[in-house]
Amino acid sequence: MELAKKTVLIVDDMDAIRKISSDQLRRFGVGQIYQAENGAKALHILKNTHVDLIISDWNMPVMSGIELLCVVRSTPKFQYIPFLMITAEAARERVSQAIEEGVTDIVIKPFNSMILQQRVTQCLQGFVSNKAGVVAQEATSTSEQSDAESDIALNLTKQDKHQKSSVLIVDDTADNLTLLGGLLKDEYQVKLAKQGAKALEIAQSDTPPDIILLDIMMPDMDGFEVLKQLRKHPLSEHIPVIFVTALTEDKYQLQGLDGGAVDYISKPIQPELLKLRVRNLMAYVTMHKNLQSDFDSLVANEKLKQEVQQVLQHDLKGPIAGLMALIEQIKSDPHISKNNAENATIAEDMTFQLLNMINMSSELYKIETGRFVLSPKRFSILALIQKIIAVLKKTFQVKHLLIYLDCEEDGDEDYFAMGDESLSYSMLFNLLKNACEAAPSKTRVSVMLQREQEPETKQAFLKVSIQNIGVVDEDIRQHFWQKYVSAGKSDGTGIGTYSAKLLAEAQQGKVALDVDDANQTTSVSVYLPHE
The missing domain is CATH 3.40.50.2300 (Response regulator)
Structure with a gap:
């Protein structure tokens, strides 16, 4: 590069x-x-x-x-x-x-x-x-690049682990530098400066110290001025400073702490007390450094999540789309046997369910984080619902449910929505499946499909209403569409209705809940833009 x-x-x-x-x-x-x-x-x-x-x-x-x-x-x-x-x-x-x-x-x-x-x-x-939108050919280069990034991070981590934390001692008296340096040299990398200007040069270099021990009474530039200059410069403004001085009056301590020092040690020093205070402060500095490592892990995990999504989005959805097209061709063959036609229908149902799982894991995250981009296309919502009902009739045949679709009489062929067909399948499949699970055995689950128009905007919508016997508990009705809200299912995750709401809104649509306590019915409705 x-x-x-x-x-x-x-x-x-x-x-x-x-x-x-x-x-x-x-x-x-x-x-x-x-x-x-x-x-x-x-x-x-x-x-x-x-x-x-x-x-x-x-x-x-x-x-x-x-x-x-x-x-x-x-x-x-x-x-x-x-x-x-x-x-x-x-x-x-x-x-x-x-x-x-x-x-x-x-x-x-x-x-x-x-x-x-x-x-x-x-x-x-x-x-x-x-x-987003990474094509399959990029996967290899992305993997190699990830390895290179990991090597860089690993090398940096190794350097950090073997490098001692550093302390800069600033004092105009050589004996004091020797004494303080001798006390700390076994635990830390010690840097020495006899003048304020030299201290600033070291603190604002490419390898600044982790902590500064600073005297106050020095010629040319006293400790207060050094501290002031440290706090002005972006490379040294966050370095912790401990004053080590013979000035013991309260006013000097207040001035130092007010200027940004974190501690104040009086001379003559007590060696064990000095080492203890430096050690405690260094522990804080080390903890702050570790935050960078923690945040790097967060970024790395996010990268991994994105790579998994790319696999789901491109490596799996492409072959599934091809499989669905192939099954459609097989079903349209006029010479296909009845048995093979039934098997082809089962295979088609299974591919739709697999597509539903992929949408739930990959597209939802994009929608939640505002990264989903809708490319609306015309599709028959009537045909989509008929496919879902055919699948669920087999799934819930043990409950002997009457699952049926009711449409307006004028023009069943005109139920075309503008949106994403695969997302709509996932949304409607989950809502209708929930209704079948909630409905008592030997009862009905109805799907009503009709056209509506928004009074104010004149926007045309297709309304899909799913009704089952039984009512949603009063305490969750207000939160019905929220994440992790579930009712009536011991193994429910509360993701189905939440995802349905997100998938509808991602297609410029909306959802609604209506509970009729008098007739003991629950209805969920989905509105999608009508072509």
Whole structure:
């Protein structure tokens, strides 16, 4: 990969961070770098410029990083651009939100240039966690790329495990440096600085320390000024600082803590107390570092989920579609025997059920996360319902149910919907199956198909009403369409009705529930756009 040919867009509201990040990327060898101070300006650049990678902060005015990510992933022109999110927010909910919206990678502040370079290189290799529409030929290259990414992460992890945590000790007295360094050298990698300027140089380098022990009384630049400069610079603003000083008055302690120090140790020091405080603080630093590893695992799991969905979407649905077409040809053969015709019908039913399972596992996730794109096509909903009823009559024949379809008298041939036929099959199959399960033995389950028009919009709909004997419990009627709500089935998951609602809405339709306590019936209705 030639970084000199790559273009990166940096989005951050702080000028200093944009400048530092740009300088780092140039050192890595990136050819072209653009900058934007918020998401809105970033979008303007994206509309007019080719970009290979977006590096964005989360918290920004006008348009935040997460809002920019949502727009990027929903815009066909640049929805596949790798998106690297930089954030100081360690809340798991935020990271989960970014993953759901399709972030490529997440880096938690603080981080050094080695981590940034590794993540930028990884992102520019082309992996996008929510890339849709990947053709089967890409599967091999994706697998090889995943192995390369794993090797990079593994190498970095090995380096981290064998590298000691580091402490920078800043004091203008050589004896103090020797004493403090001697106490800590066995547990940590110790760096020494006699002047504030040198301390800033080390803290803002490519390999900053994990913790800083800082004296206050120093020539040229005292400890308070060093702390102030540390907090101003993006590479050092998050490094924990402990003041180690002979100034014991409360006002100095308050000034130090108010300036951003996390602890205050008075001289002469007590060796065991110093080591204990450093050890406790280092434990916190290590825990924060581990958050990055945890979030990397979340991103990796999301990637795995997407790859499984690609297999379901492309490797399985294609052959099933071919199988269904073949069965249709066999059934239409005028010379087919009655026995073979019945077997072909059974095989067709089984392929539809398999397609239903795939839709439930792959398409639902896309709909839930806002990534589903509808490509509506004309199909006969009457023929679809007839197929479902034929399957369910066999399935529930032990209950001796009367399952029948009732249509308006004028023009049965005109029941054509605009939507996705396979999603509609899954939706109606689950609702009708639920009705058959809920209905008592030797009762009826009716399906009414009729045309309706929305009074305000004049939008034409096909209404499918499924009615069975028995009523839904009052305490769940209000939540009937919500996820994990189930009634009357010990093994029910509460996914069927929830998925039906999502599948209907994904096709610009809607659902409704009507319970008639007087007549002891329950009706669920689905509205789909009429051609």
